[in-house]
Amino acid sequence: MTGLLVEWKTKNAKETCKKGEFLGRKIPPGVILALEGDLGSGKTTFIQGVGKGLEVTDLEEVRSPTFTLIQEHLGKFPFCHVDLYRISWDEIKNLGLEEYWKTSLGNSQNQWVIAIEWAQKIKEILNKEQEENLLIIKFETLSFQERKISILGNRKWKKIFKKS
Numbered sequence: 001m002t003g004l005l006v007e008w009k010t011k012n013a014k015e016t017c018k019k020g021e022f023l024g025r026k027i028p029p030g031v032i033l034a035l036e037g038d039l040g041s042g043k044t045t046f047i048q049g050v051g052k053g054l055e056v057t058d059l060e061e062v063r064s065p066t067f068t069l070i071q072e073h074l075g076k077f078p079f080c081h082v083d084l085y086r087i088s089w090d091e092i093k094n095l096g097l098e099e100y101w102k103t104s105l106g107n108s109q110n111q112w113v114i115a116i117e118w119a120q121k122i123k124e125i126l127n128k129e130q131e132e133n134l135l136i137i138k139f140e141t142l143s144f145q146e147r148k149i150s151i152l153g154n155r156k157w158k159k160i161f162k163k164s
């Protein structure tokens with residue numbers, strides 16, 4: 001059963017990054033982080049924090065890719081960062097994103113943490129994933145520097161956020 005697991009308000013980018021780091025430290029591999037939110041709402045900032053929490057070896061490379069759609073990083077677990085901003089639904093379908101995680105990540109898909117920016121574009125695909133392996137992370141811009149971050153997912157994840 002999917003429900004609201006936690007809701008955070010952050011006052012600046014550093015706080016958003018810290019929240020991502022918190023999640024990155026707690027999250028086991030095999031989970032897809034589906035980030036939804038408008039331009040500049042803090043998705044990449046949060047993912048940089050997740051990378052830090054996952055102890056990725058090339059932290060400075062965790063950023064908004066200009067042309068790259070998928071970036072892979074090594075850390076405590078392999079970490080895959082997908083940014084769908086520049087791509088249309090038709091292109092996404094042709095791209096075979098599903099095949100990417102079934103073949104490229106293959107059987108080792110459950111070894112990865114996958115973070116997807118603009119995940120709202122691929123709801124159809126994500127709906128096919130096992131609900132308990134999906135965390136939906138919604139970003140809202142409240143003011144110039146304030147953001148609301150809401151995480152929704154299976155109730156089994158609730159314990160992760162106890163001390164957040």
Ligand SMILES: Nc1ncnc2c1ncn2[C@@H]1O[C@H](COP(=O)(O)OP(=O)(O)OP(=O)(O)O)[C@@H](O)[C@H]1O
Nearest residue numbers: 010011012013016039040041042043044045145147
């Ligand atoms: N509380 C906050 N959390 C995150 N970013 C903030 C916050 N306050 C201000 N900012 C600024 O907002 C911007 C957020 O950019 P970021 O690239 O993380 O957003 P994004 O959601 O990934 O955008 P895009 O849709 O373009 O990928 C940064 O310039 C950051 O410094």
Ligand SMILES: [Mg+2]
Nearest residue numbers: 043044064117
């Ligand atoms: Mg971004």
